[in-house]
Amino acid sequence: MSESADEPDHPSPALAEPLRRAIGERYLTYALSTIMNRALPDARDGLKPVHRRILYAMRELRLSSAGGYRKSAKISGDVMGNYHPHGDSAIYDAMARLAQDFSIRYPLVDGQGNFGSIDGDNPAAARYTEARLTAAAEALMDGLTEDAVDFRDNYDGTLQEPVVLPAAFPNLLANGSSGIAVGMATNIPPHNIDELLGACLHLLKTPDARDETLMSYVQGPDFPTGGVIVEPPASMAEAYRTGRGAFRLRARWEIEELGRGQWQVVVTEIPYQVQKSKLIERLAELIQLKKIPILADVRDESAEDVRVVLEPRSRTVDADVLMGMLFRNSDLEVRFSMNMNVLIDGRTPKVCSLKDVLRAFLDHRRDVLLRRSRHRLGKIDARLHILEGYIVAFLNLDRVIETIRTEDEPKPVMMAEFDLTETQAEAILNMRLRSLRRLEEMELRRERDELTEERAGLMDLLGSEELQWQRIAAELKEVRKTFGKNSPGGARRSEIAEAKAVAEVPVEAMIEREPVTVVCSKMGWIRAMKGHVAADQPLKFKDGDEGRFAIHAETTDKLLLLGSNGRVYTLPVTSLPGGRGMGEPVRLMVDLPNEADITALRIHRKGQKLLLASTAGDGFVANADELLAQTKAGKQVLNVKAPAAAALCKTIDGDHVAVVGENRKMLVFPLTELPEMARGKGVRLQKYKDGGMSDATTLTLETGLSWTDPAGRTRTERDLSEWVGKRAGSGRMAPRGFPRDNRFN
Structure with missing residues (x-):
């Protein structure tokens, strides 16, 4: 037998590699490729590879700002064939964004044709549009023929492409950038070139300048769609110092007098990256759901400029209060997050401060x-x-x-x-x-x-390094003359202002107070009928459905809905559908799961104490104010575990608690033995060998316990000493004549 026949059958060492290491190495390679070649911009020219290749390909096609236009399909085809081997639709989308004056502060592509709109419309197909470079794009590439930057082979080695552009101005901050890589992201707002170059010139004179000093030149972001930045100066300074932060950006609005005391609000600038059509839809939804009762109508009268008209409910409405509510409930105010995570020297990802980014640009220059x-x-x-x-x-x-x-x-x-x-x-x-x-x-x-x-x-x-910086300063001054505040489109668009303090006005104060009857069926269809309907008045329901709750309320009230899952949901009465039809399913208004039933529905009264209990016989006292929820998801209040479910939510009126189980045993104990909680399982009310709790109520011991017998007569048991005991006891059989359904009322 040969020597090799005695050897074990092991795989080749070249193939033996732990799965964890193999996947880790390959995923790390992919992550680095995504970070460096796709998602993060270069701090020197502020561009990602796709944008850099688009501009370079257009330059090779001789599409100067003073020359003619070429079809976008030709441009994206050249970019894909020569430099960027990815989908032509991705290339065209990137090029179209460079041409949108509502997306980019200083457009780098001059587009002719439909390149999309602020409403969110997509650009026309590449075969229908044409493009050429802008003067700003040419300034970024000035010096390419003079060995200003390194070149590298393209993806197939047949051509050369620039590693980075010379960049005559700090494009990273001027036009901003955004991207998501593996484990990191970037989001940089656009700024004003005049302010950026002013900060650069100051940094040349004073290399160790503090971030606070640079903030005197760079006031803040300058968005292409304008708007009003209301972020406090201290917060903005901290964001620029650390490279991370956020800016509150509001729409610009003004009051337009209509005569005879009538007026309307006209929004002339909307926040950056907010689609106008979706903003209008949201405002219309607020009106339909009556979430802002003082807003009567919204109209889009935009043509070339933005003009969104907001009509108040009456002339007595305070415009500041109206806009304050709209800022809180719509995208008329947004929060733009800043994360200046960029590639330093095209290789190292780093979250940079304002000074770091400007220094990287100056070193590149x-x-x-x-x-x-x-x-x-x-x-x-x-x-x-x-x-x-x-x-x-x-x-x-x-x-x-x-x-x-x-x-x-x-x-x-x-x-x-x-x-x-x-x-x-x-x-x-x-x-x-x-x-x-x-x-x-x-x-x-x-x-x-x-x-x-x-x-x-x-x-x-x-x-001489000193002469070099002097020459750079002279070049920056020339660029400032070309693209500064006195040039077309160079003036600051976003205003820096302080947010007005608007007094909090409760929604109830703005709703017209009217009596209604809230009707909720067994299947969960809810409606609000005008006026207080008599209890004996017949009501219509869907086939197979019947009434369950009928509550006399007012339009300013809020309803607390307890689901069998122990969650409490809040329903403003003013948002309920009218009583002409059968109403709407309550599950469309709140996120009540299909497997959960409606246990209780009651009006919220401020400061009211409520008794909550589960079928397992556990419960506690809760303050009604703690049960209010701000979202459709509600608030988990009573913790229950299947098969137990939330059984009741009743007003506390008295000094004792009476509990009756499915075994018809009743127990009365002092209310003081129950804790007051905001959330939890509660404590044991009554002990059961079999079954669970049927009902519970509160009473005044001296008055006794009353119930209605099957004949409709009210019966009262005044001496309850036989049933009074300690909480969590078993209790004794209910009094003679107690309802067979084991319910107190």
């Missing part, structure tokens, strides 16, 4: 300046070398012409006779005859002197 200067220096040296040859040729023009005419190989003869390099001799031989007229010694020497002077200046620049 210095690298660009040095590279462009060295590139220019090389061009000057090459030109000076050629000029020296031209001067020699001019001084010996006749001999040069004779050599060219008579020699078969004039180049080596000229190089030997006039001490020329091969480059100089080649340049002389490549001259056209018409250029001979330009070979004037004065002209050649003038160009040589100018280039020599420029070369000396570049050498000084490369040798």
